[in-house]
Amino acid sequence: MNPLITLRVPATSANLGSGFDAIGMAVSLYNIFKVMEILPRGEYKIEAHGEGSRELSQPKANLVVAAYEETCRRWNVEGPGFSLWCHNIIPLCRGLGSSAGAVVAGVLIAKHLTGHEADDDELLREMTLIEGHPDNVAPCYLGGMVVSCWDGKDLRYVNLPALPPEVLCVAAVPDERVKTSDARDALPKEVAFSDAVFNVGRAALLTAAWATGKWDYLKWGMDDKLHQPYRSKLFSGGDVIFSRVQELPECLSVAISGSGPSVIALVRGTTHRVAEAMCRTFTEYGVRSQFFVLDGSAQGARVDLSMELPDALKNVGVK
Incomplete structure (x- = not known):
């Protein structure tokens, strides 16, 4: 049929x-x-x-x-x-x-x-x-x-605008779940004024950099103080995976995907070192994971x- x-x-x-x-x-x-x-x-x-x-x-x-x-x-x-x-x-x-x-x-x-x-x-x-x-x-x-x-x-x-062909997304998906309701409950009811100002500047930079193709600015533009510091504590390895991945030269930026626990990195060039670092981190914390190399456009x-x-x-x- x-x-x-x-x-x-x-x-x-x-x-x-x-x-x-x-x-x-x-x-x-x-x-x-x-x-x-x-x-x-x-x-x-x-x-x-x-x-x-x-x-x-x-x-x-x-x-x-x-x-x-x-x-x-x-x-x-x-x-x-x-x-x-x-x-x-x-x-x-x-x-x-x-x-x-x-x-x-x-x-x-x-x-x-x-x-x-x-x-x-x-x-x-x-x-x-x-x-x-x-x-x-x-x-x-x-x-x-x-x-x-x-x-x-x-x-x-x-x-x-679309990402250029040389920029790919590496998504690491651990074998554990985070409910959206739990991710929402993890957020504070109020944030410091300085943190709000921090995020306004970063979000503006993220959109401007994306619109003009200034991909090297994404590491700053995707930095955050409103939700990721709290949600990274909800899944295994969340506290350390960002610093490990960001230090790799091919990584433009990294973020929690949605409400987690998946983590997504924007990568220019080869992807294998970023994928390996992400999955190795989850393994060290006793969690199996898989990764996908994806087109972000x-x-x-x-x-x-x-x-x-x-x-x-x-x-x-x-x-």
Whole structure:
């Protein structure tokens, strides 16, 4: 059976250093979702493979279904149920945007199964309302590096230029999880004024350096005092991995990816020494890990529609 809708969504690395809740980029690791069949409203069947396949095979635990239903409610439209095939490559609860990818997929499925007219701004607003903040969903949907600002109602975003081909991302993913709620709880309720000023300058430098190609400035630009000093204590080796990786000449900068525990480094030149240093650190702390060498200017969400889709929708009364 040919799928009615095929979606490919990228992993993301958000909260990039000083860009807490504001800056994120898509990386070239993808989850695939396929809507195989239209079912009666409220009925779902899921066949999941890869990361979290057992838990994500349950419709009530699958965020794609939850985001789809929430979007239909917000748009005040009735959408059908569906059977979903998914291949999950993005590690779960590791700071690489697996939940954002599911939200993006769910919103896009709602758009195409209900026929609701929505432009990029509306789609991103719905994605952000469900996810809670835009720094993961914006690059997941748009691709590349995105700076975004959200006030709880309105969203503004800017795509920055792509990384040059010689700059790659090395993501080290330890075999332990950090819940987003725990990562949020680790943050202080108040910060020193000097720390706030520090981060304003670093975030401004990060975006300006990225926009103008001054890659040697990224080590300063991605330095941070608002979240990484606290979140690095939540996972094994977090206190030492930054200093070890930053001292390597090919490393432009390093940051916690999302809310952790994955760590991502921007590397110009060969990547093997950076990857080895990251994984060796986790090993020394008794944690197994894997690493990915990724393109940091990845495409955003891609949707392929089957010619059979309109007829399939007519069969369940969806216009």
